[in-house]
Amino acid sequence: MSLVVKTVPTKPYEGQKPGTSGLRKKVKVFQGENYTENFIQCILDSSDGAVAGSTLVAGGDGRYFCKKAAEIIVRICAANGVSKLFVGKDAILSTPAVSSLIRRNKAYGGILLTASHNPGGPDNDFGIKFNCENGGPAPDHVTNKIYKLSTEIAQYKIVDGLNIDLGKVGVNQYTVNGAPFTVEVIDSVADYVRLMKEIFDFERLNAFVSGKKTGTPLKLRIDSLNGVTGPYVNEIFLNALGATPNSVVHTTPLEDFGGLHPDPNLTYAKDLVDTVKSGDYDLGAAFDGDGDRNMIIGRKAFFVTPSDSLAVIAHYLECIPYFKKNGITGFARSMPTASAVDLVAAKQNKECFEVPTGWKYFGNLMDAGRLCLCGEESFGTGSDHIREKDGIWACLAWLSVMEHTGKSVEDILKQHWTTYGRNYFTRYDYEECALEPCNEMMTTLEKTITDPAFIGKEYSSGGKTYKTKIADNFSYTDPVDKSVSTKQGLRIVFADGSRIVVRLSGTGSSGATVRLYIDSYEKENVLGSASETLEPLIQIALQISQLPKFTGRDAPTVIT
Ligand code: G1P
Ligand code: ZN
Numbered sequence: 001m002s003l004v005v006k007t008v009p010t011k012p013y014e015g016q017k018p019g020t021s022g023l024r025k026k027v028k029v030f031q032g033e034n035y036t037e038n039f040i041q042c043i044l045d046s047s048d049g050a051v052a053g054s055t056l057v058a059g060g061d062g063r064y065f066c067k068k069a070a071e072i073i074v075r076i077c078a079a080n081g082v083s084k085l086f087v088g089k090d091a092i093l094s095t096p097a098v099s100s101l102i103r104r105n106k107a108y109g110g111i112l113l114t115a116s117h118n119p120g121g122p123d124n125d126f127g128i129k130f131n132c133e134n135g136g137p138a139p140d141h142v143t144n145k146i147y148k149l150s151t152e153i154a155q156y157k158i159v160d161g162l163n164i165d166l167g168k169v170g171v172n173q174y175t176v177n178g179a180p181f182t183v184e185v186i187d188s189v190a191d192y193v194r195l196m197k198e199i200f201d202f203e204r205l206n207a208f209v210s211g212k213k214t215g216t217p218l219k220l221r222i223d224s225l226n227g228v229t230g231p232y233v234n235e236i237f238l239n240a241l242g243a244t245p246n247s248v249v250h251t252t253p254l255e256d257f258g259g260l261h262p263d264p265n266l267t268y269a270k271d272l273v274d275t276v277k278s279g280d281y282d283l284g285a286a287f288d289g290d291g292d293r294n295m296i297i298g299r300k301a302f303f304v305t306p307s308d309s310l311a312v313i314a315h316y317l318e319c320i321p322y323f324k325k326n327g328i329t330g331f332a333r334s335m336p337t338a339s340a341v342d343l344v345a346a347k348q349n350k351e352c353f354e355v356p357t358g359w360k361y362f363g364n365l366m367d368a369g370r371l372c373l374c375g376e377e378s379f380g381t382g383s384d385h386i387r388e389k390d391g392i393w394a395c396l397a398w399l400s401v402m403e404h405t406g407k408s409v410e411d412i413l414k415q416h417w418t419t420y421g422r423n424y425f426t427r428y429d430y431e432e433c434a435l436e437p438c439n440e441m442m443t444t445l446e447k448t449i450t451d452p453a454f455i456g457k458e459y460s461s462g463g464k465t466y467k468t469k470i471a472d473n474f475s476y477t478d479p480v481d482k483s484v485s486t487k488q489g490l491r492i493v494f495a496d497g498s499r500i501v502v503r504l505s506g507t508g509s510s511g512a513t514v515r516l517y518i519d520s521y522e523k524e525n526v527l528g529s530a531s532e533t534l535e536p537l538i539q540i541a542l543q544i545s546q547l548p549k550f551t552g553r554d555a556p557t558v559i560t
Contacts, residue, residue, distance in 0.1 A: 003159045003176050005079040010034045016042070016150035018143040020358045020506030022129025024115045027065050030126045034156070036072050041156035042149040043111060043130045044080045046142055051108055052081035053179075057101045059086075059093025059188070060113025061228040061290035062253030063120030066091045067166060069113050069128065074164050078174065078181050079157035085181075088188040089169050092253060094228045094291030096393065097192040099135035099386035104191060108133055114228075114290035116507070117263035121256030136363035136387025140485065189232050192392075193240065199322040199385055200396050202240055208403040210242030218402075219281045220247035222395070223272040225262040226254040227289040232392055241399075262288050264295035264379055264391070266303065267558045277301035283398065283409060287391035292359075293379040294391035296398050298409025304398075305425050305560075307338035307519075310375030312416050313397045314344040317373060319404035320397060322385060329384075332362055332374040335474050335489060336501045336517040338423035341375070347420075356476045356488035357503065363387045364480040377427060377517065379560075417526035423519055424533045428556035429505075430514040430547070438504060438512035441550035445490055445502060446473055448544065459544070462536035466494040474501075492544065497521045500541040514551060516541055 013032070016023055016039050023039060030036050044051045058073045060066040070091035077085050086101055087093075091113065093101070098110045115127035130138045130146065138146070164172055164183055172183045196202075204213075211217035220243050224230040230251030237243040250258065261268040264286035276284035276297055284297040296304040304312070314331050317323045330351035331341050345352035351370055355361035359380060365371035366384040375381040380389035381397070398409070405412055448454060449471035457468045470493040475486040489503035498520040505513035518537050525533070541547075548554055 003078065003162055003174055005177055006158050006160055007155050008034070008037070008158060009155050010038055010153055012151050012153050013038060017147045018129070018138075021116060021137060022112065022114075022127050024118065024125055024127040024507060026510070027122055027124060027126045030065055030069070036069055036128070037076060037156050037158065038150060038153050039128055040073055040076045040111070041080075042146045042153060044076065044082075045149050046145045047108065051077075053083045054108035055084040055086070055105055056082055057086045057093070057098050057105065057107050057110035058091075058113070059088030059098055060091055061094070061116075062090070062092050062255065063115065063126065063257070063289060064122055064124070064255040065126045066113045069126070070166060071164065073111055074183055075158045075160065075162050076156065078159040078162050078176050081177070081179060083179070083181065085183045087164070087166060087183060087185050089167065089185055090188070091166050092188040092228060092231070094192065094232060095388050096291055096386055096390040097188065097232070099131060099388040100195050101191055102131060102133065103135040103386065106133070109138075110135075112290070116290050117261070117288035117293060118507070119257065119261050120289065124256070131387070134363055134367055134387050137358070137360040139360055139363070140483070189235050192232060193235050195385065196236060196393065196396060197240070199320065199393070200400060201321050204403055205396065205399055206241050209237070209399065212242075217244050218283065221272060221276055221279070221281045221284045222248045223269060223284070223286040224248070224251045225260050225264065225269065225286055225288070226250045226252065226258040227262040227287060227291065228253050229287040229291040229392060232291065236392060236396075257289060264288055264293050265558065265560045267560070269295055273297065273301045283402065285395040285398070288379070291391050292382075292389040294381060294394040295379055296395065296409065302410040302413070304409060304413060305338065306375055306377050306379050306381060307333070307340050307423060307425050308413060308416070309394065309398070310337070310373070310381055311340035311344050311420070312401060312412060313381065313394070314341050314373055315416060316401045316404060320400050322383070323372065326372070329372045330365070330370045332365060332371050334358070334361070334376040335491065336427070336503065336515070337375060337377040338425035338519040339497075339521070340420065340423040343420040353479070356474065356485050358506070359389055361476065361478070361485070364478055368480045370479070377425065414527070421521060421523040422526040423521050424528075424530045425517070425519050426530060426534050426538070427518075427560045428516040428538070429558040430516075430551050430553050431557040432511040433514060433551045433553065435512045437550045437552075438514055441514070441545060441547065442490065442502070442504060445545050449490060449492055459540040461539040464536040466496070466498060466537065466540060469493050469495045498537060500537065500544070502541070502545055514547065516545070516547065516556070
């Protein structure tokens with residue numbers, strides 16, 4: 001079929017600035033005339049023509065507007081000379097799956113249709129993110145370029161008559177302006193499942209999960225929260241690992257996530273937590289809308305903080321064939337993540353990096369062969385098998401550790417803390433606050449803590465006293481390309497290594513979300529209650545930041 005390219009005049013929209021993880025707005029905003037078309041065109045234009053003749057991947061988490069956006073991508077890619085486009089069936093591809101497909105197919109990049117863990121549906125959020133040829137989120141210089149283009153755009157190119165049946169796996173071939181254009185609608189899970197089988201020992205895991213090894217099947221509760229991971233979970237846990245059918249729930253991707261907030265934490269995955277707490281389960285796990293986040297809980301809902309999860313996986317990394325084969329390079333965590341993994345790195349004599357919030361900062365280190373395992377406190381864990389965090393991967397890593405040690409989740413953690421000491425950690429989120437006062441709070445706090453008189457000051461609460469040692473607005477120089485990222489969060493480090501971090505979220509779609517992170521290390525007292533141990537430092541943080549005054553909030557929306 002030969003098709004005609006149309007050039008459509010358009011005007012810039014304000015605010016098409018990608019945040020921590022792509023452009024996120026309300027669905028209604030994306031539905032604005034030419035809004036989505038503009039942004040897609042700017043993504044392609046940011047390549048300075050390199051998309052012509054290239055391969056791209058597109059897919060998303062199945063939320064409302066995904067299919068529509070995928071159709072727009074097909075038409076705009078056709079008009080801009082892209083030679084091959086892989087699209088997931090029904091526009092479904094998890095974020096880790098897109099990352100893998102980009103790498104496997106040596107694509108120029110991928111367009112991800114997701115607002116990750118934000119709620120979906122016509123009145124909720126949508127998002128578009130661009131990943132580069134290494135499979136990872138576009139770095140700042142690329143997203144800045146896309147944003148700049150969005151402020152200047154005057155036209156986009158589209159092939160109007162190109163209608164693809166995204167529900168049918170197969171190859172669709174066209175000729176556009178005399179050049180071939182192929183859209184391959186692919187099975188959403190096949191490539192990803194193959195990747196997991198290359199990384200983990202599925203035979204051993206099957207024996208463990210199905211009960212062939214122990215005589216009793218493992219009691220699992222895997223909750224996809226009606227997000228994209230459902231089909232992947234069915235294929236991996238039920239079909240490949242032989243888990244009992246009732247081990248998985250909410251595995252049909254729904255456009256509004258069935259009203260669930262697809263964020264795997266103690267607040268939004270409450271159903272999982274309650275079920276595991278009152279039931280008979282060895283392991284519970286949940287993933288977010290696009291499948292890159294994970295939460296792990298043990299028997300009776302014993303909670304594994306993401307910071308601890310990272311450290312434990314680091315400690316046992318060699319029980320996973322991928323790492324046994326490729327070797328262990330270094331580890332990394334985002335700055336607000338508790339520093340438990342640093343202790344494992346020190347013991348193993350490995351490099352350990354502290355990067356700003358956002359997965360994109362890990363990519364360069366992975367590409368340079370200096371990093372093989374990393375994580376964020378925000379329920380992100382992953383490795384250099386792709387360039388995104390990976391929820392299902394993390395769950396398979398935990399299964400591998402359980403199989404290897406023969407221990408329960410709780411016992412694995414307790415043993416870890418006995419060996420290394422424990423980083424008590426909590427994060428308070430104050431969601432959808434008014435933007436202005438939050439900006440003012442950050443400015444005031446920065447001024448307070450960067451005053452030289454702040455260092456050496458003592459703060460007391462609940463019988464504990466903390467002395468300030470370092471305080472700054474975190475800035476990061478990428479060890480590989482030497483690029484500098486400034487203003488990445490205010491941090492106060494105390495003499496005993498405990499930390500307070502305050503930053504504003506970069507992923508919200510309206511207002512401001514304040515995140516307050518508290519990290520406190522204890523060498524001996526490792527079995528205490530996290531909330532009690534952290535209470536004094538929380539009070540000190542609220543006092544120094546004057547958060548209640550600026551936000552008008554006396555309690556956070558979410559505590560993790
Ligand atoms: C949040 C998390 C961050 C994560 C990002 C994308 O960003 O804090 O760790 O990389 O979502 O999943 P934030 O809203 O804090 O900018
Ligand atoms: Zn996500």
